[in-house]
Amino acid sequence: MDKAYIDKIAQELGLTPGQTASVLDLLADGSTVPFIARYRKEATGSLDEVAITAIRDRHRQLLELEDRRQAILQSLEKNGHLTQELEAKIREADSMATLEDIYLPYRPKRRTKATVAREKGLEPLAETIYKQRGVDPETEAENYLDDDKGVTTIDEALQGARHIIAEWINEHEAARAALRELFQKKAILSSKVIAGRENQGKKFKDYFQWEEPAAGAPSHRILAIRRGEQEDILSMNIQPPEDLAQAILTKMFVKSDGPDSRQVELAAIDAYKRLMSRSLETEMRLETKKRADREAIAVFAENLRHLLLAPPLGAKRVLAIDPGYRTGCKIVCLDRQGKLLDYDTIYPHGSENRLRQAEQTITKMYKRWAVEAIAVGNGTAGRETMAFIHKIGLNGVTVVMVDESGASIYSASDTAREEFPDLDLTFRGAVSIGRRLMDPLAELVKIDPKSIGVGQYQHDVDQAALKAALDDVVISCVNAVGVDVNQASIQLLTYVSGLGPRLARNIVAWRNSNGRFKNRRQLLEVPRLGPKAFQQAAGFLRIKDGENPLDASAVHPESYSIVEAMAKDLDCTVQDLLSNTDLRQQIKIKRYMSDSVGLPTLQDILEELAKPGRDPRDSFEEFSFAEHVNDIADLSAGMELPGIVTNVTRFGAFVDIGVHQDGLVHVSQLANRFIKDPAEVVKVHQKVKVTVMEVDLERQRISLSMKTGRPSVSQREKPAAGNARPAKPSQVFKPKGHRNSQGRKPKSRINKPFNNPFADLIDKIS
Numbered sequence: 001m002d003k004a005y006i007d008k009i010a011q012e013l014g015l016t017p018g019q020t021a022s023v024l025d026l027l028a029d030g031s032t033v034p035f036i037a038r039y040r041k042e043a044t045g046s047l048d049e050v051a052i053t054a055i056r057d058r059h060r061q062l063l064e065l066e067d068r069r070q071a072i073l074q075s076l077e078k079n080g081h082l083t084q085e086l087e088a089k090i091r092e093a094d095s096m097a098t099l100e101d102i103y104l105p106y107r108p109k110r111r112t113k114a115t116v117a118r119e120k121g122l123e124p125l126a127e128t129i130y131k132q133r134g135v136d137p138e139t140e141a142e143n144y145l146d147d148d149k150g151v152t153t154i155d156e157a158l159q160g161a162r163h164i165i166a167e168w169i170n171e172h173e174a175a176r177a178a179l180r181e182l183f184q185k186k187a188i189l190s191s192k193v194i195a196g197r198e199n200q201g202k203k204f205k206d207y208f209q210w211e212e213p214a215a216g217a218p219s220h221r222i223l224a225i226r227r228g229e230q231e232d233i234l235s236m237n238i239q240p241p242e243d244l245a246q247a248i249l250t251k252m253f254v255k256s257d258g259p260d261s262r263q264v265e266l267a268a269i270d271a272y273k274r275l276m277s278r279s280l281e282t283e284m285r286l287e288t289k290k291r292a293d294r295e296a297i298a299v300f301a302e303n304l305r306h307l308l309l310a311p312p313l314g315a316k317r318v319l320a321i322d323p324g325y326r327t328g329c330k331i332v333c334l335d336r337q338g339k340l341l342d343y344d345t346i347y348p349h350g351s352e353n354r355l356r357q358a359e360q361t362i363t364k365m366y367k368r369w370a371v372e373a374i375a376v377g378n379g380t381a382g383r384e385t386m387a388f389i390h391k392i393g394l395n396g397v398t399v400v401m402v403d404e405s406g407a408s409i410y411s412a413s414d415t416a417r418e419e420f421p422d423l424d425l426t427f428r429g430a431v432s433i434g435r436r437l438m439d440p441l442a443e444l445v446k447i448d449p450k451s452i453g454v455g456q457y458q459h460d461v462d463q464a465a466l467k468a469a470l471d472d473v474v475i476s477c478v479n480a481v482g483v484d485v486n487q488a489s490i491q492l493l494t495y496v497s498g499l500g501p502r503l504a505r506n507i508v509a510w511r512n513s514n515g516r517f518k519n520r521r522q523l524l525e526v527p528r529l530g531p532k533a534f535q536q537a538a539g540f541l542r543i544k545d546g547e548n549p550l551d552a553s554a555v556h557p558e559s560y561s562i563v564e565a566m567a568k569d570l571d572c573t574v575q576d577l578l579s580n581t582d583l584r585q586q587i588k589i590k591r592y593m594s595d596s597v598g599l600p601t602l603q604d605i606l607e608e609l610a611k612p613g614r615d616p617r618d619s620f621e622e623f624s625f626a627e628h629v630n631d632i633a634d635l636s637a638g639m640e641l642p643g644i645v646t647n648v649t650r651f652g653a654f655v656d657i658g659v660h661q662d663g664l665v666h667v668s669q670l671a672n673r674f675i676k677d678p679a680e681v682v683k684v685h686q687k688v689k690v691t692v693m694e695v696d697l698e699r700q701r702i703s704l705s706m707k708t709g710r711p712s713v714s715q716r717e718k719p720a721a722g723n724a725r726p727a728k729p730s731q732v733f734k735p736k737g738h739r740n741s742q743g744r745k746p747k748s749r750i751n752k753p754f755n756n757p758f759a760d761l762i763d764k765i766s
Contacts, residue, residue: 003017005024005059005062006020006021006024008062009055009058009059009062012058013051013054013055013058015047015051015055016045018045019044019045019047020055022040022043022044022045023036023044023047023052023055023056024055024059026040026043026044027055027056027059030532030536031536032475032497032498032536033049033052033053033056033472033475033476034049034475034476034479034480034497034540035497035498035535035536035539036052037049037052038479038539038540038554038604039539039556039558039601041598041600041601041604042596042597042598042600042601046600049476053472065095065096065099068096068099069090069091069093069099072090072099072102072103073087073090075103075106075108076090076103076106079106079108081106086102089102090102090103097180097283098173098177101173101176101177102173104170104171104173104176105171112163112167113160113163114163114164114166114167116160116163117160117161117163117164118164119149120144120146120149120150120151120160121144121146121149121151122144122151122157122160122161122164123164124144125140125141125143125144125157125158125160125161126160126161126162126164126165126168128140128260129158129161129165129260129263129264130165130168130264131260132254132255132256132258132260132261132264133260134256134258134260135260136259136260137158137161137259137260137263138154138158138259141154141157141158141161142154142157144157145157158263161263161267162263162266162267162270163267163270165263165264165267165268165271166267166268166270166271166274166275167271167275169249169253169267169268169271169276170271170275170276170279172252172253174252175248175249175252175253175276176276176280178248178252179245179248179249179272179276179280180280180283182240182244182245182248183214183238183239183240183280183281183283183284184215184284184287185215185240186213186240186241186244187213187214187215187238187239187240187281187284188211188212188213188214188237188238188239188240188241189210189211189212189213189214189217189222189225189236189237189238189288190210190211190236190237190238190239191207191208191209191210191225191228191229191234191235191236191237192208192209192210192234192235193207193208193209193233193234193235194232194233194234194235197232197233200233201228201231201233201234204224204225204227204228204231204233204234207221207224207225207228207234208234210225214238214284214288217288217292218295218650218651219291219292219293219294219295219296219299219456219457219650220292220296220456220457220649220650220651222288222289222291222292223292223296223456223457223460223461224457226289226292226460227457227460236285237281238281238284238285238288239277239281242272242273242277245272245276245277246268246269246272249268249269249271249272250265250268252268253265253267253268254268290462292461293461293462293465293466294465295650296455296456296457296458296460296461297455297461297462297465297466297469298469299455299456299648299649299650299679300449300454300455300456300458300466300469300470301469301470301472301473302648302679302683303454303455303647303648303683303684304449304452304454304455304470304473304474304684305473305476305477306683306684306685306686307440307444307452307454307684307685308440308441308444308445308473308474308477309441309477309480309481309616309617310440310441310617310684310685311617311618311619311620311621312437312438312439312440312441312615312617312620313373313398313400313437313438313439313620314438314439314620315336315337315438316336316372316373316398316438317333317334317335317336317369317370317371317372317373318333318334318371318372318373318374318375318434318435318437318438319331319332319333319334319362319365319366319369319371319373319374319375319434320332320333320334320374320375320376320377320402320430320431320433320434320435320437321374321375321376321377321385321389321430321433322377322379322404322407322426322427322429322430322433323376323377323379323380323381323382323384323385324379324380324381325349325380325381327345327426328345328346328347329345329346329347329348329358329381329385330343330345330426330427330429330430331343331344331345331346331361331362331365331430332427332430332431332434333365333368333369333371334431334434334435334438335369337487338431338434338435338438338439338442340420340423340431341369342365342368342369343423343427343430344361344365346358346361346362348384348385348388349381349384349385349388355388358388359392362389362392362394363392363394366394366397371394371397372396372397372398373397373398373399373400373437374389374394374397374398374399374400375400375402375433375434375436375437376389376399376400376401376402376433377401377402377404377407377429377430377433378401378402378403378404378656379404379660380660382401382660383401383625383630383658383659383660384630386399386401386625387630398622400437400622400623401623401625401658402433402436402437403436403646403656404429404432404433404436405451405452405453405454406444406447406448406451406452406453407429407432407433407436408429409447409448409451410428410429410432410446410447411425411426411428411429411432412425413446413447415446415490415491416428416432416446419489432446441477441478441481441492441617442488442489442492445474445478445489445491445492445494445495446489446491449470449473449474450466450470453646453647454646454647454648454684455647456647456649456650474495475495475497478492478495478496478540479495479496479497479540480616481615481616481617482540482541482542482554482613482615483496483540483541483542484542484543484544485507485511485517485523485541485542485543486511486516486517486543486544489508490504490505490508491504492504493507493508496537496540496541497536497537497539497540498532498533498534498535498536498537499533499536499537502528503526503528503529503533503537506526506527506528506529507523507526507529510525510526510527517543517546518543518546518547519543519546519547519548519551520538520541520543520546520548520551520557521557523537523538523541535558538556538557539554539555539556539557540554542613544613548560548574549574549575549578549612550563550574550612552612552613553578553608553609553612553613554604554608554612554613554614555605555608555609555612559597559601559605562592562597562602562605563577563605563609565592566587566592569591570583570586570587577609578609578612581610584606584609584610587606589602589603589606621687623642623644623687624642625641625642625643625657625658626641626642626657626658629641629657629658629659630658630659631659631660632659632660632661632695632697632700632702633697634659635657635659635692635695635702636692636695637692637693637694637695638691638692639691639692640689640690640691640692641657641658641689641690641691641692642657642687642688642689642690643655643656643657643658643663643687643688643689643690643704644656644685644686644687644688645682645683645684645685645686645687645688646662646684647662647684648678648679648682648683648684649678650667650677650678651666651667651678652664652665652666652667652669652670652678653665653670653678653682655688655690655704657690657702657704659702661700661701661702662702663690663692663701663702663703663704664701664702664703664704665682665690665704665705665706666703669693669703669704669705669706669707670682670706670707671706671707672707672708681706682706688706689706690704690705690706691704691705691706691707692704693705
């Protein structure tokens with residue numbers, strides 16, 4: 001492992017080189033992030049999954065940078081441009097932007113205006129003017145007039161020379177660095193409606209005339225404006241004040257006030273307008289997009305984590321209902337393992353006759369299958385169906401409304417067809433709803449996370465980065481909870497550390513052929529599941545009521561001998577240690593330390609002995625929406641209602657209050673104190689109390705507040721396109737003379753990337 005990488009990553013992340021090196025070595029050896037975090041604490045200094053993932057991702061970025069560095073070196077050497085000095089600069093470049101700036105003058109070029117000027121023999125004239133030694137450009141230009149080459153006038157000659165000088169300025173590393181910083185600190189993100197598209201783009205109305213500093217633009221606004229641009233509703237620009245950019249180039253390249261310097265000044269202005277502003281705006285657009293993607297993906301990942309780790313009802317006999325009006329309600333009965341027992345269709349929202357038939361069908365299924373809980377999807381007719389079930393009055397039954405987002409995706413998936421080849425897809429959705437109540441994690445892993453609906457602008461962000469981040473979250477959650485190897489689906493097993501789709505299928509096939517696993521060692525009998533995969537997976541796979549009681553815990557098989565030694569020293573069995581608190585308290589933990597086993601592992605073992613196979617998820621709690629509030633028309637300002645958080649974004653939280661349309665609690669209404677990030681106070685699936693502030697029936701929008709006391713209705717902002725909500729018009733950035741509500745000039749949020757000698761010019765504008 002390259003020591004330079006180790007030191008750089010350690011310094012950036014605030015870790016020790018030893019921790020970083022250990023993580024990279026373990027990853028290179030095929031260990032997974034959950035395995036390293038749980039079972040290699042001594043090697044990493046007890047780093048958690050977040051730190052390990054950060055090391056992994058930063059190492060990948062550095063490898064990508066190195067790959068590009070080597071490609072550039074090969075290109076330069078191949079074309080005869082590589083010198084020792086140039087090679088040294090390339091090897092010292094610590095970012096992709098710096099690397100590309102160094103390479104830019106040598107990059108194979110398409111035919112440009114400067115290329116044409118060189119072909120006309122004007123490069124010597126450009127060199128003479130560029131030196132600015134007080135020559136008369138027009139007198140010098142007369143020497144380059146040549147009808148055969150197409151240079152017929154002095155103006156044509158000077159123009160060609162300026163094109164060459166403009167290209168030199170554009171390729172000047174320090175100039176690009178200075179202007180890049182200017183873009184990063186002072187660029188203005190602006191958008192305008194395209195003429196004639198006003199009526200087609202009403203959802204983007206808030207961005208028809210918009211300006212704000214690009215450095216501070218939140219991710220949802222960047223993505224909303226970009227979407228408007230993609231739909232040909234908006235035009236988008238990211239540019240700093242032009243006069244400041246030109247002032248920087250003038251100070252760098254214009255050495256006097258002579259006529260030759262005037263030509264250089266004109267070339268510098270041309271370089272900025274025609275070349276640098278375009279390329280740097282492209283860079284800035286990419287950079288703001290990457291930043292917006294990172295923020296949006298982080299929000300999505302955090303929301304998904306809370307959704308996957310929602311409290312499970314557990315093993316109950318469930319009657320699940322996928323509600324509907326015209327096509328009726330699809331009902332299914334599931335046993336405690338989630339297997340389908342029965343299914344039917346009822347029409348409780350039609351005639352009196354159909355209503356009576358529906359009541360009879362529900363009552364019959366309830367009695368026949370000894371139903372313990374009823375799950376009702378929260379889609380169309382959900383609240384009405386809940387009311388219908390409550391009216392029947394079934395004793396001893398928990399009735400829960402379940403978020404059905406993505407259930408239709410599952411119904412039509414290959415996974416659903418494989419599970420229920422002969423069942424109509426409408427009933428498959430009901431099965432998914434019922435299983436979500438029993439165990440949200442086990443069921444939601446069967447659905448593409450993007451279809452669950454807990455993100456913002458998920459279709460606009462980098463799809464590869466989104467998938468990688470969401471896969472990390474699913475893997476983390478699955479391994480944190482643990483998996484019953486005798487009950488788990490192929491999809492759930494796929495996410496277990498060290499497995500994957502093929503081994504997951506092989507495990508299920510072995511289980512179908514040989515019956516349930518009796519101990520963890522039997523996993524080695526599964527085709528293609530070798531010692532390495534066993535090491536990575538075994539601790540996360542549970543075997544309940546097996547031959548070895550430790551197989552139901554998170555104690556890794558490699559540590560069984562330690563537990564057996566503890567039991568032997570206390571003259572008891574392993575089962576005695578699991579069931580007897582007094583015995584566990586007698587364990588002298590330091591006696592079992594060795595070169596490979598330290599206190600972190602031993603403490604984890606003791607915790608597992610106290611609660612073997614413990615589920616980290618919260619206990620299930622029943623929840624009910626307010627009665628007689630079933631539709632948005634039933635709402636009025638001032639109502640206090642219970643709700644469930646369905647989505648958290650950077651600008652607020654969406655809350656289901658049982659009216660088929662989520663309401664928005666803007667970040668300013670989440671608490672009586674200032675909240676920068678909504679995730680500080682709310683999370684997906686959290687139960688909250690909200691107050692209705694405003695109801696917009698025409699736009700189907702509900703404004704809510706979680707502040708204690710009477711909310712200020714005046715503290716509202718207009719909703720933006722999609723989920724976005726921009727600042728008030730008074731908060732729109734004004735390039736010159738703008739001050740905030742306290743009368744102070746806003747501070748830049750961007751740190752200076754290098755010691756820029758032109759920073760004083762950049763700082764002139766606020």
